[in-house]
Amino acid sequence: MTENGYSADEMMAVAAARRLRDGAVCFVGIGLPSRAANLARATHAPNCVLIYESGTIGAKPRSLPLSIGDGELAETADAVVSVPEIFSYWLQAGRVDVGFLGAAQIDRHGNLNSTVIGDYDHPKVRLPGAGGAPEIAASCRDTLVMLRQTPRAFVERLDFRSTVGHGEGAGSREQLGFTGRGVTAVITDLGVLEPDPETRELTLTRVHAGVTVEEARAATGWKLRVADDVEVGEAPTEVELTALRALKTPSDQDSGE
Amino acid sequence: MAEIVPLTDAIEELVHDGDVVALEGFTHLIPHAAGHELIRRGRRDLTLVRLTPDVVYDQLIGMGCASKLVFSWGGNPGVGSLHRFRDAVERGWPRPLELVEHSHAGMAAAYAAGAANLPFGVLRGYAGTDLADRTGIAWITCPFTGERLASVRALRPDVGVVHAQQADKAGNVQLWGITGVQKEAVLASRRSIVTVEEIVPRLVPQPGGVVLPSWVISAVCVVPGGAHPSYAHGYYDRDNDFYLRWDEISRDRDRFAAWMKRHVLETADVHEYRVSLRDEAATAA
Numbered sequence: 001m002t003e004n005g006y007s008a009d010e011m012m013a014v015a016a017a018r019r020l021r022d023g024a025v026c027f028v029g030i031g032l033p034s035r036a037a038n039l040a041r042a043t044h045a046p047n048c049v050l051i052y053e054s055g056t057i058g059a060k061p062r063s064l065p066l067s068i069g070d071g072e073l074a075e076t077a078d079a080v081v082s083v084p085e086i087f088s089y090w091l092q093a094g095r096v097d098v099g100f101l102g103a104a105q106i107d108r109h110g111n112l113n114s115t116v117i118g119d120y121d122h123p124k125v126r127l128p129g130a131g132g133a134p135e136i137a138a139s140c141r142d143t144l145v146m147l148r149q150t151p152r153a154f155v156e157r158l159d160f161r162s163t164v165g166h167g168e169g170a171g172s173r174e175q176l177g178f179t180g181r182g183v184t185a186v187i188t189d190l191g192v193l194e195p196d197p198e199t200r201e202l203t204l205t206r207v208h209a210g211v212t213v214e215e216a217r218a219a220t221g222w223k224l225r226v227a228d229d230v231e232v233g234e235a236p237t238e239v240e241l242t243a244l245r246a247l248k249t250p251s252d253q254d255s256g257e
Numbered sequence: 258m259a260e261i262v263p264l265t266d267a268i269e270e271l272v273h274d275g276d277v278v279a280l281e282g283f284t285h286l287i288p289h290a291a292g293h294e295l296i297r298r299g300r301r302d303l304t305l306v307r308l309t310p311d312v313v314y315d316q317l318i319g320m321g322c323a324s325k326l327v328f329s330w331g332g333n334p335g336v337g338s339l340h341r342f343r344d345a346v347e348r349g350w351p352r353p354l355e356l357v358e359h360s361h362a363g364m365a366a367a368y369a370a371g372a373a374n375l376p377f378g379v380l381r382g383y384a385g386t387d388l389a390d391r392t393g394i395a396w397i398t399c400p401f402t403g404e405r406l407a408s409v410r411a412l413r414p415d416v417g418v419v420h421a422q423q424a425d426k427a428g429n430v431q432l433w434g435i436t437g438v439q440k441e442a443v444l445a446s447r448r449s450i451v452t453v454e455e456i457v458p459r460l461v462p463q464p465g466g467v468v469l470p471s472w473v474i475s476a477v478c479v480v481p482g483g484a485h486p487s488y489a490h491g492y493y494d495r496d497n498d499f500y501l502r503w504d505e506i507s508r509d510r511d512r513f514a515a516w517m518k519r520h521v522l523e524t525a526d527v528h529e530y531r532v533s534l535r536d537e538a539a540t541a542a
Contacts, residue, residue, distance in 0.1 A: 030335055053361060054283050054435045066497045067334030069284020071490055074434045080465045083283055083308065083438045084369045087362035092381055115358070120391070126346040128332030128339075131309075135362040135382045164385035176384040177405060 004210060006236050008189035009148075011208045013039055013244055014236040016100075016146050016187040024097045025049040027136050030068045032146040033100035035247060036187075038064060042243040049078075051096065053132040055086045063248040087132070091139050094179055099140030101133050102147055103163070105155050108201050108222050109172075110145065110165025110183035112137070113158040120160055130162040137163045138176075142184040149188035151221040166200035190216045191233065196225065203227050209235040259428030259451070259474035264483075264526070267450045267476035268294045272303075276415040277327075279306035279446060280313065282487060283437030284334055284495070288420040288452055289313045290483035290527040296320045297522060306414050308364050308438060312486065312503050315339040316521070318354060319513055325355040327412070329364045336500050340507040350510065358391040363409050368438050370411035371445025377408040417446030420484045421469075422491060424453045425460050428471035433463040434490025440467050443474065452480040454492050483527050 009032075016036035020026060022045040028037045030052075038061065041048045050059045054069035058078030065073055074080050081090070090096065103112035104127050114133060118124030137143045143165070147153055165183035166172055173182050182200075186193040191207035203225040204216050209232060217224050236244070272278060272295060280288045292313035295303070304325040305314055311333055317323055319341030331342050345354040359367065366378030379397065383389040384407065397408045419439040421432035430451050432439060443449045451474050460468065471477075486499035506516050519537075524530045 054285070054437065056435065065335070066500070067284045067495070069334070069435050069437075070495060070497075071285070071434065071488055074285070074490060080435060082436055082440065082467075083361065084365040084441060087365050088369075088380070092362065115388070120387075123347055126338075126343045129328065129330045129358060130360050130386070130388055131330035132361040134360045134386050134388060135380070138381060138384065161385070161387045167385050172385070177381070178384070179381075 004235060006241055010241065010244055011236060012146060012148070012187055012189045014240045015192060015208060015233055016144060017043065017240070019144060019185060019187070020045050020048055020098060023047045025051065025095065026098045026100055027051045027053070027091060027096045027132075027140055028100045029102055029133070030065070032102050035064060036146060037100055038247055039240070039244050042247065043240060051086070051090065053083070053086060055081045055083055057081065057086075057090065087135060091135060094139060096140045097142065099136035099143040099180070101136060101143060101145050101163070103133070103145060105153055105158050106145065106147060106165070106186065107155060107158050109167060109169055110186060110195060110202055111158055111161050111167065112145065112163040112165060113160045115160040115162045117159050133163040137165065137182065138178045138180060140180045142181055145183055145186045147186070147188060149190045149216065149219040151219060154220040154222070156222045166195055169200045170198060172200070190219055201225055204230060206231045206233050208233045259471045259477045261424070261428055261456070261477045261479070264291060264294050264452060264478040264480055267478050268298055271448045271450055271475055272300060272416050274300055275302045277304040277306060278416045278418065279412070279414040279442045280418040281307055281437060281439050281442035282420060282484070283309055283435055285435040285437065285487060286420045286432060286439065286484050286489060287311070287313060287487035288418045288483060289485055289487060290480045290530070291418045291420070291450060291452055292317055293521045293527070293530060295322060296517070306412060308361055309334070310342065311339065312500065315341040315503070315507055316517065318342050318345050319351070319507070320517060321351040323354060324352065325357070327357040327359070329359040329361045333500055333504060336504050340504070341513060344510070356391070357393070358388060359409070360388060363392060363394065363407065364412070365438055365441075367409040367412040368441035368445050370409070371413045372441040375411055377410055379406050379408050381406060383407045412445055414442070414446040415448065417442040417449040418452075419443060419449075420452045420480075420489070422454050422489055423457050423460060424451065424477045425457060428474060428477045429460060430469040430474060430477065431460045431463060431466050433466040436465070436467045440469065443469055448475045449473070450476045450478065452478045452483040454481050454483070454489050455479065480527050482531055485531065
């Protein structure tokens with residue numbers, strides 16, 4: 001909690017929620033993304049269609065689910081389909097506007113690691129794995145990534161590439177045959193990074209209220225590119241904070257699922 | 258035709274050491290009781306298959322039942338790591354665990370191909386990732402459009418195990434709510450076991466319900482509460498508290514072993530397992 005009366009995580013959730021337009025069809029990962037997507041639904045985007053990879057389409061949870069398959073999601077969904085169907089008929093077919101992901105590591109081109117820290121065969125930390133992320137980032141029109149900005153998470157080189165953001169940079173996605181635009185924003189507890197339109201390298205375009213560009217640089221494991229005119233984001237409003245805190249959180253941890 | 262038999266008999270007859278076994282369930286309807294029976298019977302060298310291995314796979318791995326895992330996401334949903342799975346991968350305890358790692362979309366396609374008795378599934382996926390080297394995928398060219406696509410070898414487990422809400426007396430099964438990849442797992446497998454909450458005189462169609470006819474199932478076993486700590490839509494809720502507690506129980510090898518001994522090895526069935534959990538809770542309170 002800062003002296004402003006909100007935490008960095010709350011700022012991150014609010015900043016991410018603001019990027020979801022009303023009516024968007026959104027494929028949601030559990031943890032931070034689910035919290036932000038449900039905040040958007042509770043505030044400016046009541047008509048967001050939330051899809052969870054358990055096959056629940058149009059879920060309207062009254063409290064935040066602990067897992068991607070809580071009964072609450074099925075009970076409030078417009079439709080519940082099988083897992084093969086959600087990935088083939090809905091995601092791969094290009095029906096989803098926004099993919100909303102977390103990760104353990106990210107590199108300067110928005111590629112993600114959620115598989116392993118260290119060597120794959122002799123890992124220092126074995127993480128849960130990619131789950132739905134590779135195809136979410138390949139097929140959704142836009143992909144939003146949420147993770148806390150630290151030098152351990154924002155790395156020069158990923159230990160494992162679970163999910164492609166912009167590959168090696170300009171032209172990579174086209175070469176790989178992806179239909180979606182890839183990572184269009186990385187929302188952190190310090191600000192927002194967006195890919196440079198030419199090179200596709202992540203560039204700091206916004207810092208949250210009370211955060212400096214230097215802090216963002218120091219929290220990045222590569223030499224961070226900074227936009228010429230970095231915007232300063234608006235602090236959470238009372239309405240946003242109240243709505244966020246009303247979302248009951250069974251667990252504050254991000255499983256990265 | 259499915260025979261309606263006790264779970265102990267179904268596991269004894271249908272699951273052997275060294276088998277490829279898929280206990281499926283996507284958060285919902287996870288066949289925990291069947292997993293516990295595999296542990297009680299001391300099955301070894303199993304290749305475990307599942308998109309989302311969670312607590313019951315953590316238990317099977319920690320008890321040394323598995324030598325290989327085919328999966329796409331292995332964690333405690335909403336809580337964090339699976340500590341027994343991590344211990345096996347990071348330190349080879351109690352034995353090394355070979356991994357075949359997919360993405361969800363790839364593994365779902367592999368199951369669907371298995372269910373369709375096709376040699377492979379096809380998808381737009383894996384491109385540009387390091388996962389491509391871990392799944393044994395092959396790149397193919399669409400004969401009609403020239404598009405480059407990923408192909409995944411079909412999954413054909415020896416045994417598919419799922420939990421469902423209901424069966425009728427003839428062994429026809431219905432499950433509903435989040436139905437995951439259970440239909441594909443049963444149809445892709447050579448043999449199958451379905452544990453159910455109850456036998457009803459007649460299956461009443463449910464919205465979104467999946468019906469598996471008796472003649473594609475090897476055995477149906479009546480195991481009320483058999484999904485706990487997972488849930489059975491319309492019967493009982495997910496025991497989210499248990500998933501949070503599992504993080505603590507499973508962190509330490511000795512505490513894990515003691516928990517498994519008390520609640521699984523020293524109980525005969527799901528009823529005794531539930532009673533032993535209740536006794537423990539009562540003592541703690």
